[in-house]
Amino acid sequence: MSDREHTTPDEDRQWWYCLRHSKPEQGPGCPGKYRLGPYPDEATAAAALNIVAERNEAWDEQDRE
Numbered sequence: 001m002s003d004r005e006h007t008t009p010d011e012d013r014q015w016w017y018c019l020r021h022s023k024p025e026q027g028p029g030c031p032g033k034y035r036l037g038p039y040p041d042e043a044t045a046a047a048a049l050n051i052v053a054e055r056n057e058a059w060d061e062q063d064r065e
Contacts, residue, residue, distance in 0.1 A: 013026070
């Protein structure tokens with residue numbers, strides 16, 4: 001059974017950032033271990049690495065407090 005058979009229509013519209021290909025992709029694509037998301041749109045998925053860096057910085061700051 002393929003990953004495609006496990007998706008729902010909502011999942012087909014979601015955006016992900018693919019770490020393997022360094023670009024946003026919509027719907028089923030690379031395995032989850034290579035993806036960040038889901039994100040609501042392509043622009044947000046494209047900013048995934050910045051979002052991760054900002055969250056990590058905020059968490060590091062919390063740890064220092």
